[in-house]
Amino acid sequence: MYRPSEPEGQRLRLETRFERPRSRGGSLLDLLPDRPEPSTIPAPIVARSQGIADPVPSRVSDYFPGLPLLGSIGIDHIVAWLRDGFRWIVLALFVCVAGALGYAMTATPRYTVYTDIVVDPANLNVVSDDVFMSNPQRDAQLLEVESKLRTLTSRNVLERVISKLRLTEDPEYKPTPLSALMALFSSQHAKAGKELAAMRALSERVEARREERSFVVVLKVWSEAPDKAVTLADAMVDAFEAELFQSAAESAGRVAENLNARLDQLRRSVTEAEKKVEDFRRANGLLSANGELVSNQLSGELNTQVLEAQQRFIQAETRYKQMSAAIAQGQTASASVFESADMTNLRQQFNTVQQQIGAMQLTYGERHPRLAAARSERTTLEAAINQEARRIAERAKADFDRERSSLDALRVKANDERSNVFTDNDAQVHLRDLERDARTKAAVYETHLARAQQITERQQIDTTNIRVISRALPPESRSWPPRTVILLIGGAVAGLGIGVTLALGLGLWRYLRAQQRATA
Structure with a gap:
């Protein structure tokens, strides 16, 4: 068909190339391309026969012989194809709309x-x-x-x-x-x-x-x-x-x-460490009270007793020496170191007799019998005072000897206990090491025990910070499938597209076949 937009020469070439006598009967051989004439030998073959390198094909139509026919399709062809395939368009439209309606009615919402x-x-x-x-x-x-x-x-x-x-x-x-x-x-x-x-x-x-x-x-x-x-x-x-x-x-x-x-291992370790401490303490006799060794306390107490015994010894020695000096000097009657109830009574009697003798000397004279009797009584009292003084001195000597013996005994005990203290102090160095090991293990055990109890309680506490800020609400409409009207519109559009495509495809196929038959 002639189209004004095509050059006259191109139309004549197409008519000449595809001009071929038609046969009355159709055959599949009509669809095969014609054998090229000598004048229509492809350019690559001519160039190869002349010793020229093969040129690169410049036209796609060399590989697709039917492609040039597409240029002859016009709007009237498309309209005719759509008119001829109207039944296919209507059928596709009906099928798609019916399918959309059926899906809308049967689809699970x-x-x-x-x-x-x-x-x-x-x-x-x-x-x-x-x-x-x-x-x-x-x-x-x-x-x-x-x-x-x-x-x-x-x-x-x-x-x-x-x-x-x-x-x-x-x-x-x-x-x-x-x-x-x-x-x-x-x-x-x-x-x-x-x-x-x-x-x-x-x-x-x-x-x-x-x-x-x-x-x-x-x-x-x-x-x-x-x-x-x-x-x-x-x-x-x-x-x-x-x-x-x-x-x-x-x-x-x-x-x-x-x-x-x-914890089981730590508990056994702590028990073994504490057992070692007690065994070492028992083996070395390291008894303690109020956090201090008994030997140290005993040594301190003995030192205190030694000091007190030494003071008592000094006092007893001084008293005894004063008594001995008073007896040696004949001052038993006037010495204040002799203190006793009998001595006080004897001194009172001696002073009374002494006063009587002085009064009698002034009254009766030196040879008066009463004066002689008073002097005899004074001599007797002096002898009694001296005897009482010697008795007190002997008792002071006994106190002095006792205090000295007690002081010596306490000093011996203090010296012995001091040596024990040195031995215990040496043993206590190793004991302190064992106690530190036991305390360290006990501290670790207590820490793990407290932590285990805390974590056990932690299992019962929900610490996840999850908050729902918008609860789910019942929807007003379904999310799928869409509303029936939308499905019908979509089905109609899809059916229309499928029908138009099918009509155009059939029309194009018939056109190409008719052109090839016309040129056969």
Whole structure:
């Protein structure tokens, strides 16, 4: 067909090239390209015969003979093809709209709910020296949040939800027909197959992601019923918190278990160290009272007694020497060192007689019989005073000897005890070493014991800082499939596109075939 936009020469060349006598009957051989005439030998063959290098093909039509025919297609061809294929367009449109309507009526609806959770990487600081340390670096915090995000959709959390909501008995989570058929031949694993099918179905309905530049995690859950979707979302959050708590409790439990295992060894070590201290103390007689060795206390007390005995000895010696001097000088009557009741009485009598003698001398004279009797009485009193003085001196001598003997005995004991103190002090050096070892081991044991008890109590405390800032709410409409009107519009557009494509494809195929037959 002639088109004004084509040059006249090009149209004539195409008509000349494809001009061929037609045969009445059609054949597949008509579709084969004609044998090139001598004048139409390709340029590469001519060049090769003349000894010239093969030129690079400059036209794609050398490899695709039917491609030049596409240039002769006009708008009227396309309109004619669409008119001829109108029934295909209508059929495709009807099929797609019917398919969309059928899908809208039979597709399982999905109701999606969203839950916003703040996963704070810093746990609650319940105790000052917790088992878990918080890293202030932001990258480490993001990694911790991502780890907890992975925990939110882990199998442990899904198993908790399945067990809590009994999803194995829910028809929505029933196994596929193939899985159910396989379960018939393995009845012992039927329950495991149901749980695995429920877990796979639930994992497809759960999705979690972290918001950019925040610690907020968005949990997406869908189900066939709005209320069930909300229930699943709440169960997922509860299972997530329980899993984090159980994970922390198990970690603390492992630490406590290791500490308790270590405590047995530390307890035996402390017992052995304290036993060594007591055995060494008993073997060396290192008795202690109030934190001090008894030998040191006894030595101190003996030294005190020696000092007191020495003072008493000095006093007794001085008293005895004074008495001896008074007796030697005949001053027993006037010496104050002689003190006793009899001496006092005798002195009083002696003074009375002495006064009487003085009075009689003035009254009667020297030869008066009464004066002589008084003098005789004075002599008797003097003898009694001297005898009493000697008796007191003998008693002082006995006290002096006793104090000296006591002092000597105490000095001997003090010297002996002093040697024992030196020996005990040498032994106490090794005892102190043993006591330090025992105290160190006891301190380590007490520290581990307190830490183990603290960690054991820590297992009962939930320190995970997880907060739900937006609870799941029942959705107003389903998230999939879209509304029926949208599906119908989409089906109509898809059917129209498929029908137009099919009509144009059939028309192009017929046109090319007709052109090739015309040039045959």
